[in-house]
Amino acid sequence: MKPEDSMNMKGRTEEELPDLATDMAGAQASWPASHESRGDGKHEGDQERSMMEQVLDRENLERAWKRVRANHGAPGVDGMNVESFTAFFSEHWERIRSALMDGTYQPAPVRRVWIPKPDGSKRPLGVPTVLDRVIQQALAQVLGPLFVSGFSDHSYGFLEGRNAHQAVRLMETCWKEKRRHAVDCDLKSFFDTVNHDRLMGQLRAQVRDRKVLGLIRRYLQAGVVLPDGTREATPQGVPQGGPLSPLLANIVLDPLDKELERRGHRFARYADDFLVMVYSAKAAARVKESLIRFVEGKLKLVINRAKSQAAPLKRCSFLGFQIGTRGKLVWTTKVLKRFKDRVREITSRNRGHRVEDVIVELRRYVVGWLNYFGISHTYKVLLELEVWMRRRVRLYYWKQWKQPRTRRRHLIALGISPDEVKLASRSRKGYWRMSANRLVQYAMDNAWLHKQGVPEMRAQWIALHYPDQPRDV
Numbered sequence: 001m002k003p004e005d006s007m008n009m010k011g012r013t014e015e016e017l018p019d020l021a022t023d024m025a026g027a028q029a030s031w032p033a034s035h036e037s038r039g040d041g042k043h044e045g046d047q048e049r050s051m052m053e054q055v056l057d058r059e060n061l062e063r064a065w066k067r068v069r070a071n072h073g074a075p076g077v078d079g080m081n082v083e084s085f086t087a088f089f090s091e092h093w094e095r096i097r098s099a100l101m102d103g104t105y106q107p108a109p110v111r112r113v114w115i116p117k118p119d120g121s122k123r124p125l126g127v128p129t130v131l132d133r134v135i136q137q138a139l140a141q142v143l144g145p146l147f148v149s150g151f152s153d154h155s156y157g158f159l160e161g162r163n164a165h166q167a168v169r170l171m172e173t174c175w176k177e178k179r180r181h182a183v184d185c186d187l188k189s190f191f192d193t194v195n196h197d198r199l200m201g202q203l204r205a206q207v208r209d210r211k212v213l214g215l216i217r218r219y220l221q222a223g224v225v226l227p228d229g230t231r232e233a234t235p236q237g238v239p240q241g242g243p244l245s246p247l248l249a250n251i252v253l254d255p256l257d258k259e260l261e262r263r264g265h266r267f268a269r270y271a272d273d274f275l276v277m278v279y280s281a282k283a284a285a286r287v288k289e290s291l292i293r294f295v296e297g298k299l300k301l302v303i304n305r306a307k308s309q310a311a312p313l314k315r316c317s318f319l320g321f322q323i324g325t326r327g328k329l330v331w332t333t334k335v336l337k338r339f340k341d342r343v344r345e346i347t348s349r350n351r352g353h354r355v356e357d358v359i360v361e362l363r364r365y366v367v368g369w370l371n372y373f374g375i376s377h378t379y380k381v382l383l384e385l386e387v388w389m390r391r392r393v394r395l396y397y398w399k400q401w402k403q404p405r406t407r408r409r410h411l412i413a414l415g416i417s418p419d420e421v422k423l424a425s426r427s428r429k430g431y432w433r434m435s436a437n438r439l440v441q442y443a444m445d446n447a448w449l450h451k452q453g454v455p456e457m458r459a460q461w462i463a464l465h466y467p468d469q470p471r472d473v
Helices: 021-027 051-055 058-071 082-102 130-148 164-176 196-204 210-220 245-262 281-297 333-346 355-373 379-401 404-413 438-443 446-452 457-465
Strands: 110-116 122-127 181-186 266-270 273-278 309-312 321-323 329-331
Touching: 051 082, 051 130, 051 210, 058 130, 082 130, 082 210, 130 210, 130 245, 164 266, 164 273, 164 321, 164 329, 181 281, 196 210, 196 245, 245 266, 245 273, 245 281, 273 281, 281 309, 333 355, 333 379, 355 379, 355 446, 355 457, 379 404, 379 438, 379 446, 379 457, 404 438
Parallel strands: none
Antiparallel strands: 110 122, 181 273, 181 309, 266 273, 321 329
């Protein structure tokens, strides 16, 4: 799972989304006082309560709902969206809660969706129902504190206060330490091959509540509904897409982290992606073979040998980055290609969308892309990308204007002399060539494009690398 795979709708305010608090209060009004949280937000009686009661605590469920609501997400197999959930909750919660407490609740299967990968293959995601997302999030909030404190400091995925940037920056640190060889291991279909019995054994080390354990196993074995409507069993694996999956994935791979720490290795892991950095090629080859034995023998997972390697650090990529010629982080060639492909798709002259909508979409993509990949020390390449991106926007405008008289009117309005305008407006050259035309560039200069909303990549890169400098640098 890649950090850039996150597809949450972050921009919505709480006022735009349904409020569950009132419905929850009504549905839970009849709960015993011991089942409710205290006013100070702490559970004084947690030791007397079962873990399932803590999961179903009003405050915990409200927090879970806020997370699910903020992420919005697509409907599951029942077709229910986030906006429709409050009415369903108000009507059915007492029955659902009773089933959860009795240990008879049956989660719905997840809905299979396929996400295209850069290599042309597709990655499976499982979309739970909104109800199951709320319950899973409530579970994760109670289970998390039991496990997270014991996780390795070298695990960076889906943990509060840790992120992918910290993971990839370790490559720079290790380069300075002369650890310039690495073991780049790829776990084959990790989320589809997790052994349920082994995972449940790891959970039992911290979780004593049989109802919670039974519920988690039922989530693991809930099955998946394919796009054609057929249902498949899930005898192994942890479906990507649910709030509980990241925690379970970290629990499964925690023994790997502990083994690498025990051996004294420098490494970084983000979900199922990990990189081990060593001093020599010989050490890298040795570590690779021992890792394969540990992962496949102890963890019962599969190493993809075709994609795994023991190689110089500069030849290894990690979360979209690699080490450049000066020992600094740079984005990979594949990342650059994906960026240009996406910008071409957004600014395709055959889309027929309003240029204003195209610029909004372009800005959203470019700003988000740079927020992640902007830590790359590729300033010259970024300037070239910005020039190319602006040319793509000019191309789109030129296509939209289409007729010579329309182009003439716009160019004159943008400051081109009526005596010169025909050199551009009546040109028979193609759209791409005209996007670099002297008059077209003068009319749609950088300042004008910025006013229309076209992102300024250079300014954003400088703000990321030199946050204390004035923003108009």
